Amino acid sequence: MLQKIMNESNKLEDHIDEPIKKCVVGMTLLGFKPLMSCCGFNYKGEKVPKKHLEKAYLYLDYKDIQDNGLGGKLLQIAAISRWTINPLQGLKFVDFYGDTWSKNHPWSDVNCPHFHETFVLAINSLEKTLVSLKEYFLQKALIEDGNKYYKEEVSKYWQYDPTESWEVTPEIFEKL
Numbered sequence: 001m002l003q004k005i006m007n008e009s010n011k012l013e014d015h016i017d018e019p020i021k022k023c024v025v026g027m028t029l030l031g032f033k034p035l036m037s038c039c040g041f042n043y044k045g046e047k048v049p050k051k052h053l054e055k056a057y058l059y060l061d062y063k064d065i066q067d068n069g070l071g072g073k074l075l076q077i078a079a080i081s082r083w084t085i086n087p088l089q090g091l092k093f094v095d096f097y098g099d100t101w102s103k104n105h106p107w108s109d110v111n112c113p114h115f116h117e118t119f120v121l122a123i124n125s126l127e128k129t130l131v132s133l134k135e136y137f138l139q140k141a142l143i144e145d146g147n148k149y150y151k152e153e154v155s156k157y158w159q160y161d162p163t164e165s166w167e168v169t170p171e172i173f174e175k176l
Contacts, residue, residue: 012145012166019043020056020123022176025168026130029137030077031070033061035093035146039123040100041116056119057097059146062087065094081129083122098122130173137170 009015016024019039027034040056042049065071078085078096086095100108100118107114148162 010163012143012163015145015163017043018045019120020058022173023123023126023130024058024143025173025176026127026134026137027058027060027077028141028143028168029170029173030073030130030133031068031138031141032058032074033064034143035059035061035149040098040119043116055097055100056122057095059088060094060096062092062094077126077129077133080132081122081126083126098126134170134173137173140167140169142167 013021016037017039019041020037024034024037036057036059038050038052038055038057040050040054060074065074074085074094074096077083081098083096083098086097087093088095098119099122102108106112107117109115143166145162145165147158147160150158151160151162
């Protein structure tokens, strides 16, 4: 089913979860390079239901953060929005994720009607933080599909071809 959806559109913007799309665009306009993202919950209108319901996250390129001196800015965003920074895979990525239910909380069960609520609140917190920083946005920036990294750097057997990159602007951020 995922491959069918991948074949329907080759535009990256069609493959980013709607609930977190504004965050992906905002982080990109601040100079970060998101490689992957997920809102963490299934939502109405979603083309492919998720099996990995765990957290709202953005994987950011660690080398890009280091090379462009964005570490301080990421710490500021994390402190304001209450998101967590966790370097992964030999410092290839930064797993930047929102606080959600602890595994022991009764609402952390995917079948609970309240399951999605902390994901929505975490995403909203990051969105508000990004809105407060929009004066620092670039005039335009390019979001590349993280599948490009996996296909080129990890294995030629990576199953998903990257989609077309998406050029974003502050105007696109405002419309989301």
